[in-house]
Amino acid sequence: MSIRFYNGKVLTLAEGTTVIDRGEVITEGDSILYAGPAEGQEYSSIIKDLKPDREIDLKGNLIMPGFKNCHTHSGMAFLRSMADDMKLDDWLNKQIFPREALLSGEDIYHSTRLSIMEYLTSGITGICDMYLDPDAIARAAEETGMRCVQCGGLNNFSQSVDKLNDWYERLNTGSSLTSFRLGIHAEYTCSEELLKRVSELVHEKKAPLYLHISETEFEVQGCRERHEGLSPFEYLNKLKLFDYGAVVFHGVHVSDEDLRIIKDKDISVVLNPASNAKLASGIAPVSRYLKEGVRLGIGTDGPASNNCLDMFREMFLTTALAKLRENDASAVDASEVLSMACSGGARAIGIPECDCLAKGKKADLIVIDLDSPNMQPLNNILKNIVYSGSKSNVKLTMINGVIRYEDGRFNIGDEPENIYREVKKTVDRINKEIG
Amino acid sequence: MSIRFYNGKVLTLAEGTTVIDRGEVITEGDSILYAGPAEGQEYSSIIKDLKPDREIDLKGNLIMPGFKNCHTHSGMAFLRSMADDMKLDDWLNKQIFPREALLSGEDIYHSTRLSIMEYLTSGITGICDMYLDPDAIARAAEETGMRCVQCGGLNNFSQSVDKLNDWYERLNTGSSLTSFRLGIHAEYTCSEELLKRVSELVHEKKAPLYLHISETEFEVQGCRERHEGLSPFEYLNKLKLFDYGAVVFHGVHVSDEDLRIIKDKDISVVLNPASNAKLASGIAPVSRYLKEGVRLGIGTDGPASNNCLDMFREMFLTTALAKLRENDASAVDASEVLSMACSGGARAIGIPECDCLAKGKKADLIVIDLDSPNMQPLNNILKNIVYSGSKSNVKLTMINGVIRYEDGRFNIGDEPENIYREVKKTVDRINKEIG
Numbered sequence A, B: 001m002s003i004r005f006y007n008g009k010v011l012t013l014a015e016g017t018t019v020i021d022r023g024e025v026i027t028e029g030d031s032i033l034y035a036g037p038a039e040g041q042e043y044s045s046i047i048k049d050l051k052p053d054r055e056i057d058l059k060g061n062l063i064m065p066g067f068k069n070c071h072t073h074s075g076m077a078f079l080r081s082m083a084d085d086m087k088l089d090d091w092l093n094k095q096i097f098p099r100e101a102l103l104s105g106e107d108i109y110h111s112t113r114l115s116i117m118e119y120l121t122s123g124i125t126g127i128c129d130m131y132l133d134p135d136a137i138a139r140a141a142e143e144t145g146m147r148c149v150q151c152g153g154l155n156n157f158s159q160s161v162d163k164l165n166d167w168y169e170r171l172n173t174g175s176s177l178t179s180f181r182l183g184i185h186a187e188y189t190c191s192e193e194l195l196k197r198v199s200e201l202v203h204e205k206k207a208p209l210y211l212h213i214s215e216t217e218f219e220v221q222g223c224r225e226r227h228e229g230l231s232p233f234e235y236l237n238k239l240k241l242f243d244y245g246a247v248v249f250h251g252v253h254v255s256d257e258d259l260r261i262i263k264d265k266d267i268s269v270v271l272n273p274a275s276n277a278k279l280a281s282g283i284a285p286v287s288r289y290l291k292e293g294v295r296l297g298i299g300t301d302g303p304a305s306n307n308c309l310d311m312f313r314e315m316f317l318t319t320a321l322a323k324l325r326e327n328d329a330s331a332v333d334a335s336e337v338l339s340m341a342c343s344g345g346a347r348a349i350g351i352p353e354c355d356c357l358a359k360g361k362k363a364d365l366i367v368i369d370l371d372s373p374n375m376q377p378l379n380n381i382l383k384n385i386v387y388s389g390s391k392s393n394v395k396l397t398m399i400n401g402v403i404r405y406e407d408g409r410f411n412i413g414d415e416p417e418n419i420y421r422e423v424k425k426t427v428d429r430i431n432k433e434i435g
Helices: A041-048 A074-079 A088-100 A105-121 A134-144 A161-170 A192-205 A217-226 A232-238 A256-264 A273-278 A286-291 A311-326 A334-348 A381-388 A416-434 B041-048 B074-079 B088-100 B105-121 B134-144 B161-170 B192-205 B217-226 B232-238 B256-264 B273-278 B286-291 B311-326 B334-348 B381-388 B416-434
Strands: A002-010 A020-028 A031-037 A054-057 A062-065 A067-072 A124-130 A147-151 A178-181 A209-213 A246-250 A268-271 A296-298 A365-368 A394-399 A402-406 B002-010 B020-028 B031-037 B054-057 B062-065 B067-072 B124-129 B147-151 B178-181 B209-213 B246-250 B268-271 B296-298 B365-368 B394-399 B402-406
Touching: A002 A031, A020 A041, A031 A041, A062 A334, A067 A246, A067 A296, A067 A334, A074 A088, A074 A105, A074 A124, A074 A134, A074 A416, A088 A416, A105 A124, A105 A134, A105 A394, A105 A402, A105 A416, A124 A134, A124 A394, A134 A147, A134 A178, A161 A178, A161 A192, A209 A232, A217 A232, A232 A256, A268 A334, A273 A311, A273 B311, A286 A296, A286 A311, A296 A311, A296 A334, A311 A334, A311 A381, A311 B273, A311 B311, A334 A381, B002 B031, B020 B041, B031 B041, B062 B334, B067 B246, B067 B296, B067 B334, B074 B088, B074 B105, B074 B124, B074 B134, B074 B416, B088 B416, B105 B124, B105 B134, B105 B394, B105 B402, B105 B416, B124 B134, B124 B394, B134 B147, B134 B178, B161 B178, B161 B192, B209 B232, B217 B232, B232 B256, B268 B334, B273 B311, B286 B296, B286 B311, B296 B311, B296 B334, B311 B334, B311 B381, B334 B381
Parallel strands: A002 A054, A002 A062, A067 A124, A124 A147, A147 A178, A209 A246, A246 A268, A268 A296, B002 B054, B002 B062, B067 B124, B124 B147, B147 B178, B209 B246, B246 B268, B268 B296
Antiparallel strands: A002 A020, A020 A031, A062 A365, A365 A394, A394 A402, B002 B020, B020 B031, B062 B365, B365 B394, B394 B402
């Protein structure tokens, strides 16, 4: 299958953030065959004998790499709007945990599919997902065609080192769409004994660890009390959990020493601005991270804590909250945010093959409608996307060379009504069981 | 013209925030004839002889009052994305002011129409607008059918007391859609002599004053230095500018004494969370305002400072930033935010006839598509709207009984392409003149 997108503006993000005014993108199978100006020698030699299966007139709209939602819990969609405006403790203990205890793999599969629909409407072509049942998540991602880097969420109460090992062996074979990475929930939910066994697994696999870290001040203080004054970064580093790198979610409350560890161990940090605001966790030091050259991605967090799976909201918040934090309206430029949301995010979660539009890269891309009031005038397309862009501007989402969303219609192997109905069944059953 | 919306969920906001599961809304001319359950005596007596011109099957979707964008500068749309990520001083003096000096009324008319298109896509049925040329704004609002409460933006450099008086006399006659209120830009742009003359006008008209106030800490400090230690609220109150009430925009940095004045003078406060974040101005004390019973509305501010004219973003930010400020995830409940955005906002800017769906109220309403992944499951429709809602969920926007936006199409007396082209002409001409 080959698709030619012509008559459009192209933002490749391959080198800088320049928008090519008259460009084309051509896909072949799951990859990009060409992305660049609609002229020149390379273009001519490709277009000469090209027989695409479909040609799409972009009508001057923008084609660009898809967004990477670098931290989420897709399977929590059934919990949306069920537990907001609550203290964090009440939220977790009274609402979330009792309901999660009643979840089946099938429930998680359906909620994950619902979240994937939302990702597609928001131009998200890749996710980094952590939830209870990796088999169910992998199945949902494969069937709907979502690129999904999964990680374990091991803690004292669910999953196990053996299970992590099993998923790592089974879920990393045979698919270019889904993969599984070693992961734990967080320091505060894992015993030292458990963490030491995870450290052994990390060294056995020579693999980076994915985890929540330093999301709240309370968590950092608690860790220091539990572990002789060490912060979560310091403590886990002492246990040699970062010896093959790490991908950490949140990183809101970090010290100078934490930053030293992040740089020393080449750790990627995933920002979750909306969730951190809504749960009153704080604002991450984005300017500082950028200054130190830390690899950054952006995530929505799960639909129970955000509650929206919308990268446009996250992009705006990434810069707007940084500006508030630094008391400086010039902090964190839009182009840096857009890079984080697309290419930086891909590299942060370990899918560099999806970081930009260039020959040989995966065909994970989106088309943005510029012919909308919020995208006019076209003074600066990048800033339009970051500051006034909206999921309503997403015309098309392609993953691995397959168009999964186009003009409001989904191509995900099932009808939306079926997915909505199944998630409602989960909600109704659990509400009934809880009483 | 009578339109019947049937087979839907209805949120009237007339009494509390309960959603009627099976309801109808019937409009007659510019007003609501019925809004309530599809049963009962009142409903039966109305439906019996009803011959609507059009019947719209809501298919289970939600109908509710439109959002009120209580502070904006619509005519600044030509500046979108032209001056972001800059210090406030550079933004104003190097980018905004030189360009505004070159604006014509015709330019403002076209940019205002572009902004109105964006309002419609976001379910906004009423705006409170302040910009340079009230005649051009009124014309744009009348032609496109937008409900527009305008106010003066008098300062030392533009407009005059005589002009305010003239607009007040001319632009408050003969239209139920547009009106003009007395207004100044802000304390820091007005001489005391000018403010005293405005105070006379306020007393002559016995009318409330609309103005920016206490947006930044710098502004408040400057006022205290200029005026014997008085805050902007204290100083303007001393000049008797609030004797007939006021509608103030921003109100980010307020003291206990300021709050006393706000309550004493029955002043409405309009929050602008996105703009205040993006320009690093701060976070308004929303929890405190609510506790004190202050009448609150929400605004986007103008497209050069936000840059998005999207009430969904503002609603999320109103509560999320309050949660951050108070370090409390339970601060400012979603239902309070939704009320501010619709009914509270209408009362705040002085159009109480548009505050809810009830017999005799103006037919300013929207239809929200619940059949979208971000609105599923329907655990709590109110929280869905505030936390995961998006302009992509707006199916229909009606103002004054006329449908102005439906399924992505506009009914505003002109074609989108023409409006985009005219705004581009403004941009190109001014860029050329500036060189």
